[in-house]
Amino acid sequence: MIFLIEYERPKGRIVTFKQFNDSKRSHAETLRLRIELDLGRKGINHEVVLLDAESEAALRLTHRRYFENVSQISRSIGMH
Numbered sequence: 001m002i003f004l005i006e007y008e009r010p011k012g013r014i015v016t017f018k019q020f021n022d023s024k025r026s027h028a029e030t031l032r033l034r035i036e037l038d039l040g041r042k043g044i045n046h047e048v049v050l051l052d053a054e055s056e057a058a059l060r061l062t063h064r065r066y067f068e069n070v071s072q073i074s075r076s077i078g079m080h
Contacts, residue, residue: 001019001020001021001022001052001053001054001055001056001059002019002020002021002022002024002025002028002050002051002052003017003018003019003020003050003051003052003053003056003059004016004017004018004019004020004028004031004032004035004048004049004050005017005047005048005049005051005063005066006035006039006046006047006048007046007047007048007049007066008046008047009046009047014066014067015046016035016048018031019056028050029050032048032049032050035048036048051063
């Protein structure tokens, strides 16, 4: 699976989250580029990424920072 995430880092929130089958990689790449160009024209500084993962659950494990805040992550690894 391919996942497109537009992330607003200062607020720590996902703005756009889309999922694509591997066969739609070209479409996902085109959409990522369109979003980045649109954000650039508007002067908006968001992170836009394409990520590969077996499933959304796997993505949530490997890229937790998009889905959890710092205190949630630190609690889950035993840091208080």
